[in-house]
Amino acid sequence: MNPTSDNFFERVYIVARKIPYGKVTSYGAIAKVLGAARSARMVGWAMNAAHTLEDVPAHRVVNRNGLLTGKHHFDGTNLMQQLLENEGIQVKDNQIVDFKKVFWQPEMEHH
DNA sequence: AAGGTGACCGGCC
């Protein structure tokens, strides 16, 4: 963790921790709710850095099409998929089945 | 110290 990334990363983690069990969201959706719609790549980078943090469910973040684009960053070949399936989320060909139904829309922080 | 590289996305053709 370095001083420049801390703030944004921490805000990413706050949102990510809210993703309900059995649901998923996207990098872009997190970026958007943080007011940085064009910084989805940074959300991906934040997930990468979050790997050591147990309380951030990085496996529940996929790309805009429900594709498991981050799977290679988990230990083993299929850990991300297995974690999702453990929550009742079906995955076929690296793709979330019924993506719209299990998609969780991050909410605006209002205050 | 400059340039390449992404766990991305929307627009465009």
Added chain:
DNA sequence: TGGCCGGCCACCT
């Protein structure tokens, strides 16, 4: 259907 581009920005040569 599929590919390319520009924007984004921290990291790594």
